[in-house]
Amino acid sequence: MGAELSARSSRQLTTGQARWRLASRLLVLGLSLVLLAGALIYALAEGSQDIPIDQVVQALRDRASVTRATQVIIHEIRLPRALVGALVGMNLALSGTLLQGVLRSPLGDPYILGISAGGGLAAATTTLLITDFPPTAVPLAAFVGSLIGAVIVYAVAWDGSGVTTTRLALAGVAVTAMFTAFTTTVVVLAVEGGGQIVFQWLVGGLYTAGWDSFEMIAPYSLIGFVLALLLAGRANVLALGDDVAQGLGLRVEQTRLLMSMVAAVLAGSSVAVAGLVAFVGLLVPYVARRFIGSDFRFLIPASALLGAALLVAADTAARASFPTLLGQAGIEFPVGILTALIGGPLFLWLVRVRRAQW
Amino acid sequence: MSILSAEHLDLGYRRGLLVVRDLALDVAGGEIVTLVGPNGSGKSTILRALGRLLRPQGGAVYLNGEAIHRLSTRHVARQLAILPQNPTAPEDLTVRDLVVRGRYVRQAWWRASSAHDRGVIDWALASTGLHDLSDRRLNALSGGERQRAWIALALAQEPRILLLDEPTTFLDISHQLDVMALLQRLNAENGLSIVMVLHDLNQAARFSHRLIALHHGAVYASGTPGEVLTEEMMREVFQVEGVVGRDSHTGTPTFTPIQSVRPSP
Numbered sequence: 001m002g003a004e005l006s007a008r009s010s011r012q013l014t015t016g017q018a019r020w021r022l023a024s025r026l027l028v029l030g031l032s033l034v035l036l037a038g039a040l041i042y043a044l045a046e047g048s049q050d051i052p053i054d055q056v057v058q059a060l061r062d063r064a065s066v067t068r069a070t071q072v073i074i075h076e077i078r079l080p081r082a083l084v085g086a087l088v089g090m091n092l093a094l095s096g097t098l099l100q101g102v103l104r105s106p107l108g109d110p111y112i113l114g115i116s117a118g119g120g121l122a123a124a125t126t127t128l129l130i131t132d133f134p135p136t137a138v139p140l141a142a143f144v145g146s147l148i149g150a151v152i153v154y155a156v157a158w159d160g161s162g163v164t165t166t167r168l169a170l171a172g173v174a175v176t177a178m179f180t181a182f183t184t185t186v187v188v189l190a191v192e193g194g195g196q197i198v199f200q201w202l203v204g205g206l207y208t209a210g211w212d213s214f215e216m217i218a219p220y221s222l223i224g225f226v227l228a229l230l231l232a233g234r235a236n237v238l239a240l241g242d243d244v245a246q247g248l249g250l251r252v253e254q255t256r257l258l259m260s261m262v263a264a265v266l267a268g269s270s271v272a273v274a275g276l277v278a279f280v281g282l283l284v285p286y287v288a289r290r291f292i293g294s295d296f297r298f299l300i301p302a303s304a305l306l307g308a309a310l311l312v313a314a315d316t317a318a319r320a321s322f323p324t325l326l327g328q329a330g331i332e333f334p335v336g337i338l339t340a341l342i343g344g345p346l347f348l349w350l351v352r353v354r355r356a357q358w
Numbered sequence: 359m360s361i362l363s364a365e366h367l368d369l370g371y372r373r374g375l376l377v378v379r380d381l382a383l384d385v386a387g388g389e390i391v392t393l394v395g396p397n398g399s400g401k402s403t404i405l406r407a408l409g410r411l412l413r414p415q416g417g418a419v420y421l422n423g424e425a426i427h428r429l430s431t432r433h434v435a436r437q438l439a440i441l442p443q444n445p446t447a448p449e450d451l452t453v454r455d456l457v458v459r460g461r462y463v464r465q466a467w468w469r470a471s472s473a474h475d476r477g478v479i480d481w482a483l484a485s486t487g488l489h490d491l492s493d494r495r496l497n498a499l500s501g502g503e504r505q506r507a508w509i510a511l512a513l514a515q516e517p518r519i520l521l522l523d524e525p526t527t528f529l530d531i532s533h534q535l536d537v538m539a540l541l542q543r544l545n546a547e548n549g550l551s552i553v554m555v556l557h558d559l560n561q562a563a564r565f566s567h568r569l570i571a572l573h574h575g576a577v578y579a580s581g582t583p584g585e586v587l588t589e590e591m592m593r594e595v596f597q598v599e600g601v602v603g604r605d606s607h608t609g610t611p612t613f614t615p616i617q618s619v620r621p622s623p
Contacts, residue, residue: 015493017493018452018454018493161371233462236459237459237462239447239448240445240446240447240456240459241442241445241446243406243411243440243442243445244441244442244445244511246410246411246431247409247411247435247438247439247440247441247442247512248435248439248459248460248462248463248511248515249431249432249434249435249436249462249463249515250431250462251431251432293448293450294448294449294450294451295455
């Protein structure tokens with residue numbers, strides 16, 4: 001009787017724990033959504049001309065209720081840029097999440113693995129050198145470039161029986177240096193005095209982001225996000241290691257290939273509109289994992305939301321808040337500088353202290 | 359009739375460098391077979407090939423008479439589960455999170471888990487004695503509990519054959535006995551066929567129907583523990599001089615080592 005009672009209460013306790021964990025995960029997703037909403041409002045309000053938040057909300061509700069100038073600033077300049085930033089951040093974060101699943105290492109990031117650089121070269125070439133290349137196909141070209149970058153890095157890191165993340169990261173650095181040199185050459189050849197555009201490609205920025213960029217990236221973001229979610233169950237099985245995963249019935253190599261392809265689509269499309277934004281794919285999944293755990297069914301939406309929020313906030317800070325702080329209100333920093341400033345130290349810490357382990 | 363067998367099996371990790379040559383073995387349904395042999399004798403390599411984790415360079419492994427490398431990964435995973443030596447999982451995984459993943463091959467990705475899935479998961483947890491620990495994190499468990507959680511993962515696949523590579527190696531003696539008793543019970547109650555690699559020869563003799571002694575990648579002897587665990591086999595295969603006795607409790611053969619007779623280099 002007593003034993004039965006204690007067994008029952010312990011079972012209630014355990015289901016209580018499971019319920020509590022689900023609730024806390026949903027809470028993290030909810031808070032990420034709030035962060036993204038906050039970042040978007042910050043992006044719409046801040047700039048060379050500050051617009052009060054109530055005006056922002058009013059303009060979003062009803063275009064006609066605000067002045068023509070406010071309308072143009074919000075609907076034609078800041079809104080498309082914020083939405084493009086959100087999608088770029090989401091894509092890079094998801095790409096990193098998938099690559100970390102593929103490698104079972106926190107160093108999986110499209111920027112580190114030469115994937116972004118390959119996409120950047122392809123995007124710069126098709127945009128600047130081929131005059132009648134259709135803009136909506138640029139992300140596809142970038143996807144192919146990303147894949148080529150990934151294959152080269154993987155082939156260089158392959159030592160006959162496998163790859164280590166350290167070798168991958170080393171190969172990624174070299175391939176990135178080569179590809180960005182080619183990209184610079186392409187830009188210098190194609191654009192006279194294109195200093196700002198070189199910046200856009202190599203440091204990553206949303207300087208030219210408008211509705212056309214949004215139309216360019218949105219379909220790939222949607223496809224990439226849906227595919228990433230569909231792969232979540234397989235990624236969870238892969239997380240148990242190759243031998244266990246295969247024993248459980250997972251086609252391991254096929255799953256790796258699919259996850260890498262989706263990561264390349266996501267990274268390629270974001271490079272096509274924003275250039276090489278560094279370390280978002282490293283930083284966001286790492287933080288998201290801390291809060292929501294390793295289960296990809298939750299990690300993927302959390303990374304998507306936090307990646308979007310991070311990039312929108314960082315871009316707004318880089319274009320509006322920092323220049324004002326430094327007393328240089330007229331200039332604009334590319335967002336890639338900020339993400340590199342935050343992500344770079346994390347990368348070093350992961351390599352040095354965590355030895356590239358979770 | 360044999361449920362799992364191998365014929366003319368050549369195994370190796372690099373082309374032209376064979377670890378196992380022309381090996382034949384078979385496992386009958388409901389049997390517990392243990393592979394024993396010194397380091398480098400090819401035990402783990404053979405187990406990996408039997409579990410379709412390693413493609414043979416020659417010959418074939420047959421699952422219910424069909425060449426296992428012609429079967430799909432999913433088809434094999436519905437019949438056979440394999441636990442490698444030192445599996446690792448993400449550190450925040452709970453026992454239940456782990457065991458649920460054993461249903462991967464039984465579920466279609468578009469369908470939520472069914473009542474049958476939940477029933478099997480509960481059975482796997484209960485039969486490994488983990489029901490009350492199911493919401494604990496794996497890294498908060500003792501070594502023996504963790505090993506049982508991995509066995510529960512394999513059980514959730516509803517396999518007919520379970521392959522295990524040194525399931526007791528890192529455990530203290532009471533946890534070793536727990537795990538072996540669990541395997542014995544699963545074999546007796548559910549007819550689960552078990553093929554495993556063990557280092558402890560007395561344990562192998564006590565808990566197996568049949569031993570296969572391996573020497574330089576070939577079968578030296580195969581038969582009941584009494585037939586295989588002999589002083590001569592120990593001298594030739596393990597290069598150890600010793601005495602074979604009888605366990606007064608279980609009646610199975612035991613080996614007491616006296617000294618190594620390995621020629622000094």
